[in-house]
Structure formats: C-alpha cells, structure tokens
Amino acid sequence: MGVFSTDSFDNHESVSFFSDADTGLRAIIAVHSSRLGAAVGGCRMYPYSSEGAAIDDALRLSRGMTYKSALAGLPMGGGKAVIIGDPSADKTPALLRAFGDCVERLGGRYVTAEDSGTTVADMACIAERTRFVSGLNAGPSRHGGDPSPYTAYGVFRGIQQAWRVKKGETATLAGCRVLVQGAGAVGRHLIALLIAEGAQVMAADINADNLQKSVAMGASAIAQDEVFSVATDIFAPCAMGSVFTTANVMSIQAEVIAGAANNQLEGPEVAKILARRGILYAPDFAINAGGIIDVYYQRSGGEHRQVISHIERTVSVLEQILRRAQCEQRDTHSVAEEMAEQRLLQGGEGPLKTAASGSLHQVGM
Ligand code: NAI
Numbered sequence: 001m002g003v004f005s006t007d008s009f010d011n012h013e014s015v016s017f018f019s020d021a022d023t024g025l026r027a028i029i030a031v032h033s034s035r036l037g038a039a040v041g042g043c044r045m046y047p048y049s050s051e052g053a054a055i056d057d058a059l060r061l062s063r064g065m066t067y068k069s070a071l072a073g074l075p076m077g078g079g080k081a082v083i084i085g086d087p088s089a090d091k092t093p094a095l096l097r098a099f100g101d102c103v104e105r106l107g108g109r110y111v112t113a114e115d116s117g118t119t120v121a122d123m124a125c126i127a128e129r130t131r132f133v134s135g136l137n138a139g140p141s142r143h144g145g146d147p148s149p150y151t152a153y154g155v156f157r158g159i160q161q162a163w164r165v166k167k168g169e170t171a172t173l174a175g176c177r178v179l180v181q182g183a184g185a186v187g188r189h190l191i192a193l194l195i196a197e198g199a200q201v202m203a204a205d206i207n208a209d210n211l212q213k214s215v216a217m218g219a220s221a222i223a224q225d226e227v228f229s230v231a232t233d234i235f236a237p238c239a240m241g242s243v244f245t246t247a248n249v250m251s252i253q254a255e256v257i258a259g260a261a262n263n264q265l266e267g268p269e270v271a272k273i274l275a276r277r278g279i280l281y282a283p284d285f286a287i288n289a290g291g292i293i294d295v296y297y298q299r300s301g302g303e304h305r306q307v308i309s310h311i312e313r314t315v316s317v318l319e320q321i322l323r324r325a326q327c328e329q330r331d332t333h334s335v336a337e338e339m340a341e342q343r344l345l346q347g348g349e350g351p352l353k354t355a356a357s358g359s360l361h362q363v364g365m
Helices: 051-071 093-105 120-126 148-167 185-196 208-216 268-276 290-300 304-328 332-345
Strands: 014-020 025-033 043-046 077-084 177-181 200-204 234-237
Touching: 014 051, 014 093, 025 051, 025 093, 043 051, 051 077, 051 290, 051 332, 077 093, 093 120, 148 185, 148 234, 148 290, 148 304, 177 185, 185 200, 185 208, 200 208, 268 332, 290 304, 304 332
Parallel strands: 043 077, 177 200, 177 234
Antiparallel strands: 014 025, 025 077
C-alpha cells in the first residue's frame, strides 16, 4: 500500500519504517510537523490487523499530536510511533531497546513517551538506547512519570466545562450519568474523579480484568453491544480511535461526548452529524492534552503545579471552542482545527500562546 496516496496522509514531514530481525521489531515513526518544535508523541504497541492499519494510525495520531500541542500552547511538534505487535505477548526488553535505537537514529526530531500498550517501565528500557524519551521523571506528585493521571484530570475538567456549556453555568456532575468506554490507564483515573464528584458511572471494556477493577471502584458494567444505545448524559470514550461513525452516531443517547481517546471520529463529517443532533462534542485533541503537557514539563524540569495550571488554561481554550461553535452554529471539531491551524501559521504566537516558552531543543535535549 502507498503512504502518500492514503486519506490519512497530510503532508507529513517524514514517515520512517524500522525492522529488527533479532527481536521481531516492526515499527513506524511518523513526524507530522516540527514547525513549533521537536515532534513529540507516544509509542503505541498494538496487534494491528494489517500494515495499512498501522500506517494509518501513525499518520492520523501524529497529525493529532501537532494539533494538540499547538492548541495547548506547547512549543512542540507532532509525531507518533507505532509498534506492530501484541504488548501482552510480543513485548520484550530487547525489542524495546531495538525501538530505542530507532528513535535515536532520528537524532531528536522525534521524542517518544508512553501510549496505549507501553508503560513507564518500557520507557526506562527504551531510554537505555536513546535520550529522546519522556515519561521517566518520578519527581514528587508526578505519578512516577506516567502521564495518564494528568490526561484523566484534563479530561475530567473538560467534561465539567462541556457540561456547563451544555446545561448552564451552575450545572455539576453530581447525579449525572457518565459512560466511560475503556477503563485502562486513563479511564480508571477518570472513573475515580467522576465518582468522587458524585457522578453515576457506567463502564465498558473488552478486558474483563479492567472492567472488574472499575466495578470495584463503584462503576456499573455495561455490555459492549449496549454502548451506542444506552441512555446516558455524557459519553466519555477512553479506548481506541474511530469510535464514532456515520452509522452508530445516530443511535447515541448522550448530550455530551467528551473523553480521552485520540481520533474519536471516523471522519470530520461525523462532527457535523453530532452538531445537527445537538450533541456537544469536545474535540479529542482539545480535551486530552494533559498527558502531553506533563511530558513537556517533565523534560523542561517543571513541577506538578505548573502542569495543573497549564491544564486549567486548556480548559479555557476548550470553552472558547465550544462557545464559538455554538455562536457560529458550526461543529466543534472544525472550530478546534481552525484555531490550532491559526497558531501553527503564527509559529506558536497569537491568542492561544501560554506561559510555556522555548522549545524542547532549548531545554536539554
Ligand atoms: P490503555 O491501553 O491503558 O486503556 C485502553 C482500555 O480500553 C483498555 O482497558 C482496553 O481493554 C479498552 N478497550 C480497547 N478497545 C475497546 C473497545 N472496543 N471497547 C471497550 N474497551 C476497549 O490506554 P490509555 O493510556 O488509557 O489510553 C486510552 C485512550 O486515550 C487511547 O486512545 C489513547 O491514545 C488516548 N490517550 C491517552 C493518553 C495517556 O496519557 N495515556 C494521552 C492522550 C490520549
């Protein structure tokens, strides 16, 4: 299959393919844009059904990272790595070290971190071979380098904001029904925050252990075939991408969609259907930047409180997106893309610029 001709190709700066016969490593690293700084994005390990699916994921995810960092006011570009394989069966220290060699070969144009299928311990293994890795800093209140709790916190604050935009300034999540699809690293932290806020949480997961853990936390379990039809106030997708399609989006009962998963929409047309149906969609790359913000501060030597205050600023940006979409009667996804593109065009300057400054190259990479 080609790369340049696929729908997901968006003038990516580079797409690199790596293999290592000794360890069985097959990896793709896509750098979408380094306009605002080194391309940063997690390394996903997943048993893709085909090479085409892996390429597609790397292309879409790296583009999403460019938009996410731009919108969050971070001096970083967008990149992503995918390793083709089942993390529970194929992941070995030797394979991870071989992946570290691949990252090192790119000379700092791409910086890796955790994503679905990789962990903090994996990053330590990768770091044996490259400096260009994040997610290792175990400073105080830093969750041992794992960015997932920060992602969950940002999503939680974004859900609160979206609910207020939808229902009015005094609306809270107490008593609200929230469906969390995917009770993994982010989903579980999110469930804890929602339950503490008094929300009635429903959880769905294809992994029986993860589902059980969320039930133990106080969520009620929902079967896979109920996810797109169950009555809920808020749908929080925290599993994999392309959750919402032109087909299933018609049966969704929620008033708000706001969650951590990257690339939640099968395509931009789904956002238009959601807008027509009156379902308020919080664009994924606008709400799930907590993890990448933590990665930035980990590398630049920042503290927990800086991460939190930066996340709070992204909640204000999300509010701007949602209100502008309402005002202009547009879908939220296209408004968010436009705002991110504006910042890219301005080279990081402009109304969305935040306190983060400098680039990762300047802070010790
Ligand atoms: P994870 O791999 O720890 O958790 C994903 C969970 O979703 C697993 O429990 C898995 O069994 C479940 N799952 C997979 N397919 C499913 C399906 N069809 N239905 C229901 N459950 C399903 O991943 P993590 O780190 O929690 O990330 C979740 C999503 O959030 C991913 O899309 C990831 O790219 C995105 N994200 C994660 C960030 C992070 O800091 N970890 C940062 C930004 C985005």
